[in-house]
Amino acid sequence: MAGARGERGPGPAAGEPQPQQPDACRVFPERPAQGKPPQGGLLSRFFPSDQKCQLMLLKTLETNPYVKLLLDAMEHSGCAVNRERHFSCEDCSGNVSGGFDASASQIVLCQNNIRNQAHMSRVVTHELIHAFDHCRAHVDWFTNVRHLACSEVRAANLSGDCSLVNEIFRLHFGLKQHHQTCVRDRAILSILAVRNISKEVARKAVDEVFESCFNDHEPFGRIPHNKTYARYAHRDFQNRDRYYSNI
Numbered sequence: 001m002a003g004a005r006g007e008r009g010p011g012p013a014a015g016e017p018q019p020q021q022p023d024a025c026r027v028f029p030e031r032p033a034q035g036k037p038p039q040g041g042l043l044s045r046f047f048p049s050d051q052k053c054q055l056m057l058l059k060t061l062e063t064n065p066y067v068k069l070l071l072d073a074m075e076h077s078g079c080a081v082n083r084e085r086h087f088s089c090e091d092c093s094g095n096v097s098g099g100f101d102a103s104a105s106q107i108v109l110c111q112n113n114i115r116n117q118a119h120m121s122r123v124v125t126h127e128l129i130h131a132f133d134h135c136r137a138h139v140d141w142f143t144n145v146r147h148l149a150c151s152e153v154r155a156a157n158l159s160g161d162c163s164l165v166n167e168i169f170r171l172h173f174g175l176k177q178h179h180q181t182c183v184r185d186r187a188i189l190s191i192l193a194v195r196n197i198s199k200e201v202a203r204k205a206v207d208e209v210f211e212s213c214f215n216d217h218e219p220f221g222r223i224p225h226n227k228t229y230a231r232y233a234h235r236d237f238q239n240r241d242r243y244y245s246n247i
């Protein structure tokens with residue numbers, strides 16, 4: 001997807017490869033430079049898939065503990081998220097699930113590929129981690145592949161993308177290192193979906209940043225392996241906020 005660079009300006013690709021069928025998220029060169037206006041709301045043309053996407057998004061934003069924590073953290077960092085402005089349900093090509101468009105500050109949700117509520121929650125969580133990284137630091141998404149690699153490692157590690165697989169593998173094979181292997185592999189796949197580089201170059205970028213980025217658990221403070229962990233992390237984040245505000 002390197003060709004998208006000149007057309008759209010900076011915009012990271014945010015990937016959510018699926019465990020069974022690796023698909024990825026990418027920059028969307030077919031989108032207008034500023035992104036399409038968000039669909040939905042009163043002016044929506046009520047395409048059924050769009051309406052379904054909007055309803056699933058609403059439920060995810062209101063109930064998913066990973067997402068609630070990330071929304072709080074974004075607000076705390078001065079990047080409050082607005083559903084109408086910052087999310088866009090669209091049809092996407094290939095098997096892309098979603099993406100983070102930094103130039104338009106929008107998360108794209110691929111309504112034709114998001115299969116169910118759990119899938120929606122994983123995609124929104126993954127993309128919000130990219131948005132959080134974009135908010136808290138100057139991320140050089142396009143010219144520094146290590147910056148992209150770091151955010152993809154964090155998104156794969158913290159979004160639960162690897163936790164489901166992890167559970168299955170732990171049951172079947174007892175591989176303690178499987179989570180790390182999964183995070184590494186998915187980060188490489190996500191980079192390859194948006195950069196016209198070799199697998200070796202992508203792997204090298206991931207290797208170079210892996211230790212520090214794998215151990216950067218912000219804003220969760222831990223690896224949230226399931227919703228219970230995510231709820232604890234959210235509670236701790238809210239308390240942390242409280243302590244800071246009393247200083």
Ligand SMILES: [Zn+2]
Pocket residue numbers: 013014015016025126130151152155190
């Ligand atoms: Zn990603």
